[in-house]
Amino acid sequence: MTKPILISIAVSVLLIGGAFWLATSSSGGSTGVATMENGVQVIDIAAKGGYSPRVITAKAGVPSVIRVETSGTFDCSASLVIPKLSYQKSLQPSGTEEISISSEQAQGTMQGLCSMGMYNFQIRFQ
């Protein structure tokens, strides 16, 4: 009885450790910086099987536009939610969606997720 218990504990520890390693190894993700176009700050995000870049830095207090591009996106990332803006929309499988942010809203950290919550991105207004 003790032998299976020991093996069971060893396997469990190994799996939990592996899962943590897996979760932390790519949590850094890709980063990006917002660009200026005709006096408007543009934050470009590609949505397919997740969001890219995952962390974007932008200037605070500037009227901005989040430009989300989909190309053959049928997964959850097409169903975009930005809680701070009370924004929810199912994006077209292929196309570009522009979400405007007023200068008052462009403060702090803005979180964007897919409607099921497993994909997310972050805009840091600094």
Add this chain to the structure above:
Amino acid sequence: MHCNACILMTESELTDVPYVTNAKSSLTTHSVEVTGMFGDKTPEAIAEELTKVLQPRGYALSVEKIQKNAEWGDFVYALPIALVFIVGFAMLQKAGLANLITSSNVSYGTAFIIGLIASVSSCLAIVGGLVLSLSASSAKEGGTWRTQTLFHVGRLGGFFILGGAIGLIGSSFQVGLTVNVVLGIVVGLVMFILGVNLLDVFHFTKRLQLSTPSWLSRRVVRGSRHDHYFAPLLVGIGTFVLPCGFTQSMQLYALNTGSFMHGAIVMFVFALGTFPVLALLSFGSLNIAHKPWKGIFFKTAGIIVIALALFNLANALATAGIISPLFSI
């Protein structure tokens, strides 16, 4: 009973009873097998009579074991197996399955492939988790293949009819953010309760389940017993509005088709693509429910369902903006 001398003692005491011809005690199972001429007495009455014989020695007999054995030993196998599945699921998400879809046009073939991918993707956490928890619970309660079949008929039929409906009216069934979050939380909680029930170690959730005004757990899980046709069908149809990203984008596509037949077929083919994995989950658990190692299966399923329930709950709360996202794939 905890000594070998007790075995001999109980056996000799019992065989001294005139109508008992043989008694065999076991230390490991804490039971005694009694044979003899009992006439038309019920097993309970016999146990009561024999208890009187053994009472001076400090023993009591009952027909069934009073203390239900939780069989903790099953966890030795159930925990690593469940963890393998959970880690496998996480790795599948990391693998970027969504990138396998390269076409931006939806043909019926693509809809089927999207369905196949959806059934092993994040949708598995919510739809598959719900199917596993309901079918394993139903199998545990003695459900038949009929309950499972009705669920799948409801799902396929519901996707066809509702897909056609949104194609025709062109106004989406798409639920609002609040409804989405509430649905996610409700499904997460139902899954959590069913998962804990599957573990069969805590008995408070059994009471919780009965007192919850949840038509879902009460009717679907126990539905088979009363030959309930309606509830599994309804849950199958209800999966149309479950928060699953793939389903939502297919609905958006069906919406834009502007025709009943086109929308209906696209949604039906998509549901058909998800069918193999979901059928494996539901009919698989029904099959295993009659195997000798079913205890391990139910505990494994319980752990997986609880993990998926927590995943869904955390995601629903993150979507509501209440907590920051815990999982990032």
